Amino acid sequence: MKYLIRNASVLGENTTDVLIEDGLIARIQDGIDAADAHIIEAAGQVLLPGLVDPHTHLREPGREDAETVETGTRAAAKGGYTAVHAMANSTPVADTAGVVEQVYELGRRAGWVDVRPVGAVTVGLAGKQLSEIGAMADSRAAVKMFSDDGICVWDPLLMRRALEYVKAFDGVIAQHAQEPRLTEGAQMNEGEVSAVLGLGGWPAVAEESIIARDVLLAEHVGARLHICHVSTAGSVEIIRWAKARGIQVTAEVTPHHLILTDELVRSYDPVYKVNPPLRRAEDVTALRAAVADGTIDVIGTDHAPHTAETKDCEWGAAAMGMTGLETALSIVQHTLVETGLLTWADVARITSSAPAAIGRLADQGRPIAVGEPANLTLVDPAARWIVDPYAMETKGRNSPFAGMELPGQVTATFFHGHPTVLDGALATPRNGQ
Structure with missing residues (x-):
């Protein structure tokens, strides 16, 4: 046709x-x-090249009540995506060749977008032992990106070993930057609003300290590092410093962190509960500027669907996460194009060619050319x-x-x-x- x-x-x-x-x-x-x-x-x-999401939660296998590869990729297509990277925190965890091949095959059969599984860095996301990284890379899914997203790879020695491992086949470790000891009991961004509401604070330094550590590890190893869902102005400054130093680091920001602030938590509506948390207006401004100047490379939706039972409840018990595949491009237009920060050619870069390059997707994010x-x-x-x-x-x-x-x-x-x-x-x- x-x-x-x-x-x-x-x-x-x-x-x-x-x-x-x-x-x-x-x-x-x-x-x-x-x-x-x-x-x-x-x-x-x-007309843009098909969008590529470096950060999608499809939930299957195991949590088909929240999302399936079929429904998630239908949403992706409706949002303009032609490829998504499916995060590893399924049940069972995508930490073996068998599981990533299952996700890959489900995506192939669905036929809505190219589904590229993200392999777990550690077995069961437990942070104690490296997963079958080599086997996943050699599988039919040809995994290039590895992440324990939702949980930080907090052990510096394990993180170093993971970076060394993926360097051998030009893979990338995508880090969820969250120092666990600094975020115990945290419910929202640490600041004036958390103090007023009496909710456990999530300090910016919990994100920034891990990013600082990991860019130095990436420099030491000479490997590729990707920072998931950057949310603070301080994180931007560390990444900017690392790039100026020549470190192989890339970074993403979610659409919701480009527009929403922690002031919304005053409503106690759990739809605003997310990881990392919504930050201050000053952070939103810094994130937009970082996308505009290239410090932040890509938009990652962090599409995180949940069931009503796990989300429509009291704040403290609610799951963290927001959907995003069908609204992402509109938020990008609203926050970055209509504000004059980016052109549509820039949008093509941050939503297509750059994420495709990070994931090493050869036939995605290509120029619009004969x-x-x-x-x-x-x-x-x-x-x-x-x-x-x-x-x-x-x-x-x-x-x-x-x-x-x-x-x-x-x-x-x-x-x-x-x-x-x-x-x-x-x-x-x-x-x-």
Whole structure:
């Protein structure tokens, strides 16, 4: 099947036609005549490379009540994604070749996006023994990214060994930076609001101290380090220093940390309970500036769906996490594009090419050029929509943006030339991957 996208603004710049054929971008020029193609009128819309999420929780295997690979990847496609990295904290943990191959196969069969499993750094996320890192790297899933996300690899010797191990095959360790002794009993950001509410404080230094340690370990080993969900201004300064020093470190920020602050916790609504916690307005400003100047490399959704039983309860008992796949691009537009901090070409970098490079995904995040795989996202920046968690594809209803009007709507997503989203609605999965 051929698809002709007419009058799209490629990366928000030149307006032209794009012909998709046999899974590839076949032609890019004005006035393409393709009578046998399905035509998509895209005047006023921006064409981006398919989005790549370096940080997604799909919950399967084990927590299918909260999310499945099928529902999570449907949500990803609806949000404009063509690839996601599935975090390892499933049940059982993705710490063996068998489990990562299971997740990979579930993604392949679903056919909505490319699912790249993230392997656990340690067995059972227990922080005591390295997992089957080499076996996962050599498996059909070809794992390149390893993380105990949700739990920090707190032992410096174990972290050093992990960095040494993945260096041999150009892998990367994605660290959840949280010093456990400094966050015992923590419920929210440590500061004025936590003091008023009487909730256990989560100090910024708990994140910053681990990042400082790990960039030095990465320098010592000469390995790649990725910092998950950066949330403080101090973390930004450490990463900026490390990059200036030539250390191989990359960093991500979530959409919710670019817009929400700890002031929202005054409501005691557990939808705002997340790890790392929502921080101060000053941190939000620093994070936006860090994305704009390149200190923070990518947007990672940290999509974390939960059941109503584990989220809709009193604050202290509620699970930490927010959904994000279907709202991420809108939040990026609102916080970074409409504020003048980024162009749409910059958005393509932070949501597609850079995360694909970190995960070493060869056919994702590619330029919009003739002969390249047709992994593409078409977004209408002028559209406005009201977030309704019950209308989303994800099983999780724990969106912090419920009821908000957001800008920008994905109107089409192409996964290797196959439309998974058309006219703003979910279409069909790609079969025969």
